[in-house]
Amino acid sequence: AQTVTQSQPEMSVQEAETVTLSCTYDTSESDYYLFWYKQPPSRQMILVIRQEAYKQQNATENRFSVNFQKAAKSFSLKISDSQLGDAAMYFCAYRSPINRDDKIIFGKGTRLHILP
Amino acid sequence: ETGVTQTPRHLVMGMTNKKSLKCEQHLGHNAMYWYKQSAKKPLELMFVYSLEERVENNSVPSRFSPECPNSSHLFLHLHTLQPEDSALYLCASSQDTPRGRAGEQYFGPGTRLTVT
Numbered sequence: 001a002q003t004v005t006q007s008q009p010e011m012s013v014q015e016a017e018t019v020t021l022s023c024t025y026d027t028s029e030s031d032y033y034l035f036w037y038k039q040p041p042s043r044q045m046i047l048v049i050r051q052e053a054y055k056q057q058n059a060t061e062n063r064f065s066v067n068f069q070k071a072a073k074s075f076s077l078k079i080s081d082s083q084l085g086d087a088a089m090y091f092c093a094y095r096s097p098i099n100r101d102d103k104i105i106f107g108k109g110t111r112l113h114i115l116p
Numbered sequence: 117e118t119g120v121t122q123t124p125r126h127l128v129m130g131m132t133n134k135k136s137l138k139c140e141q142h143l144g145h146n147a148m149y150w151y152k153q154s155a156k157k158p159l160e161l162m163f164v165y166s167l168e169e170r171v172e173n174n175s176v177p178s179r180f181s182p183e184c185p186n187s188s189h190l191f192l193h194l195h196t197l198q199p200e201d202s203a204l205y206l207c208a209s210s211q212d213t214p215r216g217r218a219g220e221q222y223f224g225p226g227t228r229l230t231v232t
Binding site for chain 1: 149156157158159160161164204206208218220221222223225226
């Protein structure tokens with residue numbers, strides 16, 4: 001069965017610094033999707049970044065980038081130039097291909113604090 | 117209205133009540149989802165309607181009953197709930213393709229459910 005592990009329940013970073021959130025997963029599939037979602041105190045879940053497993057290039061979205069290591073089954077999120085608005089819970093998620101017993105699994109989350 | 121909307125935002129119900137949660141997406145997507153978010157637990161996928169097919173989730177108790185009358189609307193019918201069903205219920209939608217390529221999910225603001 002697929003699993004997603006976020007080993008850091010909480011992290012803190014100084015404003016304007018860079019922080020990396022870790023995520024590992026387990027699957028026997030070769031084609032799948034990985035996501036990072038952000039949930040601020042408002043509870044609105046917001047997509048941060050998406051990676052398709054068949055793509056070797058790491059996804060980037062402005063200050064957010066991932067380090068996707070398929071062999072190691074690792075999918076870390078790097079936030080550069082951290083801003084106060086980045087404070088939130090961050091969830092890593094795995095999704096299997098739709099036509100293969102659609103599974104969507106979230107990690108337990110990492111609470112990120114931004115220190116002014 | 118834009119994005120994904122959910123009503124009501126807050127709901128308190130007794131264990132013998134019957135109520136329904138409503139979700140509407142204004143994004144033209146073809147897949148919709150119900151999630152349960154409890155304290156200290158990972159986000160749990162409850163139901164998926166993708167490409168007009170419902171993906172069963174046998175681990176969800178029968179006191180939760182989904183209904184998807186069309187691609188824009190999704191309901192979660194609740195009856196004889198238990199206190200442990202108290203949680204934030206999130207709806208999401210995505211645009212998936214018949215070839216099995218999953219789109220990223222856009223989430224609604226959630227319904228905070230309290231069962232007394």
